[in-house]
Amino acid sequence: xxxxxxxxxxxxxxxxxxxxxxxxxxxxxxxxxxxxxxxxxxxxxxxxxxxxxxxxxxxxxxxxxxxxxxxxxxxxxxxxxxxxxxxxxxxxxxxxxxxxxxxxxxxxxxxxxxxxxxxxxxxxxxxxxxxxxxxxxxxxxxxxxxxxxxxxxxxxxxxxxxxxxxxxxxxxxxxxxxxxxxxxxxxxxxxxxxxxxxxxxxx
Numbered sequence: 001x002x003x004x005x006x007x008x009x010x011x012x013x014x015x016x017x018x019x020x021x022x023x024x025x026x027x028x029x030x031x032x033x034x035x036x037x038x039x040x041x042x043x044x045x046x047x048x049x050x051x052x053x054x055x056x057x058x059x060x061x062x063x064x065x066x067x068x069x070x071x072x073x074x075x076x077x078x079x080x081x082x083x084x085x086x087x088x089x090x091x092x093x094x095x096x097x098x099x100x101x102x103x104x105x106x107x108x109x110x111x112x113x114x115x116x117x118x119x120x121x122x123x124x125x126x127x128x129x130x131x132x133x134x135x136x137x138x139x140x141x142x143x144x145x146x147x148x149x150x151x152x153x154x155x156x157x158x159x160x161x162x163x164x165x166x167x168x169x170x171x172x173x174x175x176x177x178x179x180x181x182x183x184x185x186x187x188x189x190x191x192x193x194x195x196x197x198x199x200x201x202x203x
Contacts, residue, residue: 027107027142027150028179029068029099033058033200039076041192049192052078054089060097061203068097070111089119093136105144112137117160134160148175152185165190173200 035056042049054076062068075090095113102108118131140154152171157164171185179202187194 027101027105027144028202029060029062029097029109031058031060031179031200031202033060033198035074035196035198037074037076038195038197039078039192040194041078050078052076066098066100068099070095070097070113072113087120087122089117091118092116095136107142108140109142110137110139115158115160130161132161134158149173150175150181169196171196171198173198179203 033056035058037052037054037056039052039054040049041052054074056072056074058070058072060068060070070093072093073090075088077088093113093115095111097109097111099107099109113136115134115136116131117134119129121128136156136158138154138156140152142150142152144150150171150173152173154169154171156167156169158167159165167187167189169185169187171183173181173183175181181200181202183196183198183200185196185198187196
């Protein structure tokens with residue numbers, strides 16, 4: 001999967017060279033986004049994968065030409081597995097985005113966030129809940145191929161519950177009406193992958 005994402009990065013660089021120079025649609029860091037998450041967790045070779053789903057909400061508000069505050073909340077539920085069900089897991093991040101234009105229609109960005117992770121596990125009789133505070137660093141590239149089509153590539157590093165996790169992702173975003181867009185994304189992490197369906201409104 002990582003090879004696929006790496007190949008897409010080179011494809012984006014190549015297509016950027018072929019892209020016309022100017023478009024009416026700007027790359028905005030003022031937006032609200034709703035996301036449907038279809039998640040697959042892989043616990044190892046001897047254990048079957050566990051499917052899950054959830055929803056996410058992201059709010060990004062710029063406070064200067066190159067900085068924005070970003071709040072993201074994602075809640076997912078996993079299917080039952082070997083008599084154990086994770087009824088709910090929730091991740092909340094609050095951070096600062098730094099972004100700049102590097103080419104026409106192309107931005108790079110970095111996000112440093114504080115993170116709170118929570119989960120609840122039920123084994124039929126007992127309930128176990130826990131939470132932890134951690135951190136996340138994300139870096140990415142956004143490029144407008146036309147005034148209605150955008151590609152985003154991103155990578156992140158997360159530390160929480162004493163664990164470290166790397167993830168890579170790609171998003172394709174289609175602007176269907178003014179500042180309203182729909183998006184399809186795919187994430188690959190150390191222990192699973194996720195399909196993302198998003199609706200975003202620039203504000």
